[in-house]
Amino acid sequence: MATDAQQACFEAGIKFGSLYHQFAGTPVSTSSTRSLEAAMAEAIENQPFCEAVDVTVHDDRVADAVDHENGYTELTGSLMDVEMRIEYAGVTVRTRMEMEDGYPLMKLVDVVDGGESSESADPNA
Amino acid sequence: MATDAQQACFEAGIKFGSLYHQFAGTPVSTSSTRSLEAAMAEAIENQPFCEAVDVTVHDDRVADAVDHENGYTELTGSLMDVEMRIEYAGVTVRTRMEMEDGYPLMKLVDVVDGGESSESADPNA
Amino acid sequence: MATDAQQACFEAGIKFGSLYHQFAGTPVSTSSTRSLEAAMAEAIENQPFCEAVDVTVHDDRVADAVDHENGYTELTGSLMDVEMRIEYAGVTVRTRMEMEDGYPLMKLVDVVDGGESSESADPNA
Amino acid sequence: MATDAQQACFEAGIKFGSLYHQFAGTPVSTSSTRSLEAAMAEAIENQPFCEAVDVTVHDDRVADAVDHENGYTELTGSLMDVEMRIEYAGVTVRTRMEMEDGYPLMKLVDVVDGGESSESADPNA
Known part of the structure; x- marks a missing residue:
């Protein structure tokens, strides 16, 4: 059996892959970033064990990516x-993800x- | 060449196929229907020639479709x-779409x- | 009512939007282009009124787009x-689409x- | 820091979420199951650390799900x-996934x- 921590990491990965591949390719412009952020976060928060999702779609990067006359780009x-x-x-x-x-x-x-971080764990502390 | 009306219908079809296949499969519950509606509409309105999109995700149908313990379903x-x-x-x-x-x-x-509907056009009227 | 030609153009647009937004974002490398082409074509040919779909994912463009160490890119x-x-x-x-x-x-x-192309229609013929 | 095993489980989850949300919603019939299986497997095998993917789309379940005249359903x-x-x-x-x-x-x-399974680990061995 996998440990609880391994299972938790597996679940975390599922959410990331889901978010990315569900929404990549969505048409986006600086006027639709807020609604897309909200929908992405709330959609993935529906998944089991997912307590909080925070998405920032950067307006300045979207503006830079809008390089053709149509005024939008695709989410990546x-x-x-x-x-x-x-x-x-x-x-x-x-x-x-960054x-x-x-x-x-x-x-x-x-x-x-259980309150003990694998990041900060120090047996000598 | 296609006529302007045929081209307009082609563009309309593109928007429908885009909306459906971009967002089908998104995890949805009755607590995330509003944000999903907004994101779908605003995303597709970015596409060329698309003046208005109105999406209604029916809370009652979502509630009926949530048939397992996890409390969400996938958008269809x-x-x-x-x-x-x-x-x-x-x-x-x-x-x-209905x-x-x-x-x-x-x-x-x-x-x-040009103001003349192909639906209501009646040369004898 | 829309004409049959307008309806046909609407159907054509649906297929294009579907293909694009279903498969955009798929991980692709030069070793997976053929299977992706086949799946895209056969998937969309399932849709009503869709007689033939031909997809070419260009190996050289994929190779150029693989710009990081992981050896793949995302379909666009x-x-x-x-x-x-x-x-x-x-x-x-x-x-x-090109x-x-x-x-x-x-x-x-x-x-x-019905055998008469709107492209070649010539009122003086 | 996460352990290597935790990181491996995270990576495994990413692949699953990616596969599911990239391809859910794809039009599928019994005549397109093989190409879809191949494309799904090869696409996800492009992702880092993913050594093997095996997908079986069950023809009998697809046939059962094709419940309307159009002759296809959507992948779930x-x-x-x-x-x-x-x-x-x-x-x-x-x-x-099953x-x-x-x-x-x-x-x-x-x-x-490293050759020691967390499944078969036996503290009494």
């Missing part, structure tokens, strides 16, 4: 930051099992 | 009605060229 | 050409009603 | 089984770190 990872908190069997997982070396990267930020 | 055509208005070169096209015989159908409601 | 309109033939009530519509001025454009190529 | 989790193998920093994660109580469930099957 380079236009947004995403943060999520997953709770599974007492384990809290925090994740983040640009790194020009490529959007989904990252595990922190795994906290 | 049977949960929503959509109306759109496309304007292309003086032609106005109105379209609607349930017909238990199957969501995308329909051309009206094609009006 | 700039990586592919698409041709479709729709048949509705005796009307044949041909459509094409790059124009650096932007993928979905176009009505030809609308033929 | 209830029509398919998926198995994946992820390799990350010496950790092998096996995952599976129907359970009428609902498609994504599951961690096995997490093996």
Whole structure:
């Protein structure tokens, strides 16, 4: 059996893949960023163990990406930051997607099992 | 060459297919219907020649579709009605998606060229 | 009522929007272009009135777009050409998506009603 | 910091969410199941750390789901089984999606770190 912390990380990954591939390609302009952020967050928060989703679609990046006369672009990872908190069997997982070396990267930020973070755990403390 | 009215109908179809296949499968519950409606409408209104999109995700149908313990379902055509208005070169096209015989159908409601509707046109009137 | 030719153009547009927004964002590399082309074509050919779909995902464009170490990119309109033939009530519509001025454009190529093309129609013939 | 096993499980989840939300909603009939299976598997195998994806879209379930005259349905989790193998920093994660109580469930099957499975770990050995 996987541990609760492993299961929590698996659940966290599902949410990230879901969010990205459900909404990538959505037509977006600076006038529709707010509604898209809200819909993405609320949609994924419906999924099990997903306590909080925060999506920022950057208006300035959207404006830069609108490079043709039609006035819109398609949502990609380079236009947004995403943060999520997953709770599974007492384990809290925090994740983040952000640009790194020009490529959007989904990252595990922190795994906290029953109040003890695997990030800060120090057996010698 | 296609006529302006044919081109307008082609554009109307693109918007419908886009809306449906971009958002079908989105996790939805009765607590996220409003944000999803807004995001769908604003996203597709970004597309060229698309003047107005109105989406209704029916709370009662969503509630009926939530048949497992997780409390959400996935968006399908049977949960929503959509109306759109496309304007292309003086032609106005109105379209609607609604349930017909238990199957969501995308329909051309009206094609009006320069103020003359192909629906109501009557040379003998 | 819309004419059969207008209805055929509406159906053609639906197929294009569907294809694009269903598959945009799919991870693609030069080793998966053929299976993606086949799946896109066969999926959309399932839709009503859709007689033929031909998708070309260009290996050279995919290779150029793979600009990070992971070895893949996401499908966008700039990586592919698409041709479709729709048949509705005796009307044949041909459509094409191809790059124009650096932007993928979905176009009505030809609308033929009962053997008479609206492209070649000549009132002086 | 997350452990390698936790990171491997996160990566496994990303692949599952990606596969599901990229392809859910795709028009499918019994004549297009094979090409869809191949495209889904090859697309997701492009993603980092994803060593093997096996997708089975069940022809009999597709046939049962085709309940209207158009002869196709839309892909959902209830029509398919998926198995994946992820390799990350010496950790092998096996995952599976299958129907359970009428609902498609994504599951961690096995997490093996450096040849030692967390499934078979026996403190008494």
